[in-house]
Amino acid sequence: MARHIEDEVVYYYDSHSTEEDLMGETSFHAALMHYLVDVLTWFFHERACAIYENLNFYQTSNPHEYPLAPDIAVIKGVAYQPTRSWRVSKSGPAPHVVFEIASLETWKKDLEEKPLKYARMGVHEYFAYDPHEPPLPKSSSRRLFGWRLDQDGSSMKEMPIGPGGSLWSPYLESWLVPDGAMLRLYDHSGQVRLxxxxxxxxxxxxxxxxxxxxxxxxxxxx
Incomplete structure (x- = not known):
C-alpha cells in the first residue's frame, strides 16, 4: 500500500487548464467528436477497448509534465475505466489510435508537430481531420491526414491516400472516408459502421x- 501511494503522481495539469482547455470548441468539432466516439464505442462494444475524449496522457512521473490530450484515444485490449489521466506504461499502454479534429488555433500543430509527439509516446496510428465548412487553409486540398508509427518506433510516416481521400486503419479495421463535416468508417465490404x-x-x-x-x-x- 505504501509503495502504491509513493507511485501516485499528482499532475499539475490534471487540475489546471492547458492551452487547449482554454480554446473554444466549434459545433463542427463537437458534432464530429461525439459521432466518432459513438461509432467506435458500438464497433468495439463486445471487445475490451477503452475510448477516451480529451484525456491527459503523461509519459513520466514529473508532476509538471505538459500532457498530450488527443480529442479521441483508442486503447485496444483494455477495458474502459473512469480516470483523471493516463500515465503510459503505468496505467496501461499508449493509445493504439488517436484522432485530432481541426481547430483554427491547433491545426498547424496537429499537422506539423503532433506526429512526432505521438510517435514518441508510442501511438501506432494518428489521424487528423478538418470538418469545417469551408475547410481551413491548410486542408483546402484534402480534409483527412494520417500517420503510422515506423517499425523502429522513432517516428511516424504519413499514410498514402486512397480513393476519395480515404485511409485504411488496421487497428480500427476500417476505411476512414471524408464526408464533408463528417468522417465515416467503413468495413472491407463497403458497409458504413453505425x-x-x-x-x-x-x-x-x-x-x-x-x-x-x-x-x-x-x-x-x-
Whole structure:
C-alpha cells in the first residue's frame, strides 16, 4: 500500500487548464467528436477497448509534465475505466489510435508537430481531420491526414491516400472516408459502421419490413 501511494503522481495539469482547455470548441468539432466516439464505442462494444475524449496522457512521473490530450484515444485490449489521466506504461499502454479534429488555433500543430509527439509516446496510428465548412487553409486540398508509427518506433510516416481521400486503419479495421463535416468508417465490404442508435433503428426497420411481407402491420403490435 505504501509503495502504491509513493507511485501516485499528482499532475499539475490534471487540475489546471492547458492551452487547449482554454480554446473554444466549434459545433463542427463537437458534432464530429461525439459521432466518432459513438461509432467506435458500438464497433468495439463486445471487445475490451477503452475510448477516451480529451484525456491527459503523461509519459513520466514529473508532476509538471505538459500532457498530450488527443480529442479521441483508442486503447485496444483494455477495458474502459473512469480516470483523471493516463500515465503510459503505468496505467496501461499508449493509445493504439488517436484522432485530432481541426481547430483554427491547433491545426498547424496537429499537422506539423503532433506526429512526432505521438510517435514518441508510442501511438501506432494518428489521424487528423478538418470538418469545417469551408475547410481551413491548410486542408483546402484534402480534409483527412494520417500517420503510422515506423517499425523502429522513432517516428511516424504519413499514410498514402486512397480513393476519395480515404485511409485504411488496421487497428480500427476500417476505411476512414471524408464526408464533408463528417468522417465515416467503413468495413472491407463497403458497409458504413453505425452508432448503437443507428444499428438499432436499422434492425427495427428490417423487422418491420419482414412483418409487412408476412401481411402483419408492425404498428398494430405496439
Amino acid at each position: 452508432t448503437q442508435a443507428e444499428a438499432e433503428a436499422r434492425r427495427a426497420q428490417v423487422l418491420a419490413e419482414k412483418l409487412r411481407s408476412l401481411g402483419v402491420d408492425p404498428d398494430q403490435l405496439l
